[in-house]
Amino acid sequence: xxxxxxxxxxxxxxxxxxxxxxxxxxxxxxxxxxxxxxxxxxxxxxxxxxxxxxxxxxxxxxxxxxxxxxxxxxxxxxxxxxxxxxxxxxxxxxxxxxxxxxxxxxxxxxxxxxxxxxxxxxxxxxxxxxxxxxxxxxxxxxxxxxxxxxxxxxxxxxxxxxxxxxxxxxxxxxxxxxxxxxxxxxxxxxxxxxxxxxxxxxxxxxxxxxxxxxxxxxxxxxxxxxxxxxxxxxxxxxxxxxxxxxxxxxxxxxxxxxxxxxxxxxxxxxxxxxxxxxxxxxxxxxxxxxxxxxxxxxxxxxxxxxxxxxxxxxxxxxxxxxxxxxxxxxxxxxxxxxxxxxxxxxxxxxxxxxxxxxxxxxxxxxxxxxxxxxxxxxxx
Numbered sequence: 001x002x003x004x005x006x007x008x009x010x011x012x013x014x015x016x017x018x019x020x021x022x023x024x025x026x027x028x029x030x031x032x033x034x035x036x037x038x039x040x041x042x043x044x045x046x047x048x049x050x051x052x053x054x055x056x057x058x059x060x061x062x063x064x065x066x067x068x069x070x071x072x073x074x075x076x077x078x079x080x081x082x083x084x085x086x087x088x089x090x091x092x093x094x095x096x097x098x099x100x101x102x103x104x105x106x107x108x109x110x111x112x113x114x115x116x117x118x119x120x121x122x123x124x125x126x127x128x129x130x131x132x133x134x135x136x137x138x139x140x141x142x143x144x145x146x147x148x149x150x151x152x153x154x155x156x157x158x159x160x161x162x163x164x165x166x167x168x169x170x171x172x173x174x175x176x177x178x179x180x181x182x183x184x185x186x187x188x189x190x191x192x193x194x195x196x197x198x199x200x201x202x203x204x205x206x207x208x209x210x211x212x213x214x215x216x217x218x219x220x221x222x223x224x225x226x227x228x229x230x231x232x233x234x235x236x237x238x239x240x241x242x243x244x245x246x247x248x249x250x251x252x253x254x255x256x257x258x259x260x261x262x263x264x265x266x267x268x269x270x271x272x273x274x275x276x277x278x279x280x281x282x283x284x285x286x287x288x289x290x291x292x293x294x295x296x297x298x299x300x301x302x303x304x305x306x307x308x309x310x311x312x313x314x315x316x317x318x319x320x321x322x323x324x325x326x327x328x329x330x331x332x333x334x335x336x337x338x339x340x341x342x343x344x345x346x347x348x349x350x351x352x353x354x355x356x357x358x359x360x361x362x363x364x365x366x367x368x369x370x371x372x373x374x375x376x377x378x379x380x
Contacts, residue, residue: 003297012068016075019048020083028080031206032351035198037162038083038206039120045087046117050076053091055099059107060115066241066303070248074296077252078259081355082206084249085362089158089207090114092242094121097167097183101226101234110165110185122163124154124212125235132368134169135178135232139214141170146221148184150214153196160210161195164188168212169231176229183231185223192217203354240316241306242363247299247319250327250359251292257327257352258288261334264347281337288330295323314376321369324359331356 005013023044031038045051053069055061064072069091077084098111113119130136139152150170154160166186173180186193196211226234262285265276275281302315334349335342342349360366 009067009071012064013071013075016048016050016072017078019044020076020079024076024080024083028206028348028351029345031080031082033205033345035200035205037086037208039162041083042117042120050087051090051117052095052115053087055095055111055115059099060112062115066244066306067300069245070251070299070303073245073248074252074255077249078256080206081249081253081256081352081358082204084252085158085204085207085358088242088245088249089123090121092245093123093158093238094163094165094167096241097123097225097234097238100238101183101230103222105222106185106225114165119164120159120162122157122159122166122212123238124157124160124166124168126154126156128153128155132365134235135181137169137171137181137232139168139170141172141182141184143221144218147218148221148224150184150186150192150217150219152214154212155196156199156209157212159208160212161198162208166193166212167225168214169235170214172228178232179229181232181235182228183225183234184219185225186214186217186219190217190219202357203351204358239363240311240313243316243320243369244299244302244306244312246359246363247295247302247316247323250320250323250356251296251299253352253356253359254288254292254295254323254327254330257331257334257349257356258285258292260348260352261285261288261337264338264341264349275337284333284337288333291326291330295319295326298322314373317364317369317372317376320364321366321373324356325366327356327359 049062050072052061053064053072057063073084073088076087095114114121125134127138141148141150168184168186169181171180172182192215194213196213198210265281266274268275298319302312302319305312305315331352335353338347338349341347
């Protein structure tokens with residue numbers, strides 16, 4: 001086993017880091033305070049291949065590995081977790097669903113422009129009454145005159161207002177339970193599909209999150225994505241891979257919070273010396289650095305196994321659980337090390353602290369990750 005980064009990995013990390021520092025960092029607080037979704041950034045992300053990171057080149061993507069994907073998400077999250085979330089949701093949910101389960105015609109029509117960054121993708125699973133219990137989906141799709149007619153609503157949808165194309169789960173056969181849920185492709189502007197309320201969030205405020213409402217939304221039959229009745233199962237497979245991305249986001253966020261705390265500790269003087277010379281501060285920094293590396297190894301292991309074609313349900317859940325809860329502790333330590341300055345917006349510590357909590361909630365809460373891991377260990 002070789003844990004050293006390759007020259008290609010180092011080059012990729014350096015390239016994305018330089019981009020994030022130059023193109024994102026100057027705008028982080030403005031985007032956060034105004035809840036501005038930086039659509040102007042999307043073409044530049046696409047130029048770097050970050051809108052189709054793991055999609056094969058024939059479909060317009062960059063053809064990178066899952067480990068490469070982690071590096072990209074980490075480096076974006078280190079500077080602005082909101083932008084990292086936009087890239088992770090686009091790549092790891094909507095685009096991945098097409099890549100894994102779309103027909104060739106659907107891939108040519110939707111996957112190619114998604115991977116090129118010409119479309120932005122949204123993915124709708126969560127509903128007002130179906131969060132962790134995704135099998136409790138209430139949105140319905142029925143056949144009518146050669147079409148599907150969809151009624152219902154999705155909530156907490158990343159890119160719900162700004163996405164060009166959305167993959168949404170809906171019940172097609174209530175009697176079959178989870179095996180009666182199917183996935184559908186709906187394009188923005190389709191009659192009967194409308195954005196609902198934009199969420200006013202604690203953190204990740206530059207990432208668009210909103211409701212999406214379907215009222216007699218009629219789509220062609222060929223916009224069923226995957227086999228009828230397998231939408232829920234396919235969604236769980238998408239989430240297995242998507243959780244690696246959220247784990248990487250948590251690692252990158254923690255790295256950014258840790259670096260900010262380290263810089264501050266070196267500069268801040270109390271009792272005539274830098275606070276970095278105090279053991280209480282040193283131990284926080286040492287524990288944080290160790291935890292970040294442990295989470296990175298868990299995350300990269302899950303990504304490596306994915307690259308090998310292995311099933312990663314347990315490994316993805318472990319990486320997501322450990323990395324997200326680690327990142328919460330590191331971000332909290334960052335605020336504590338900054339003291340009073342950690343509570344004001346002049347320093348980045350407070351934003352990392354606000355942003356980080358979503359990593360323990362999105363794409364499966366910590367409680368759900370523990371259930372997944374336990375089931376993998378025990379069986380059943």
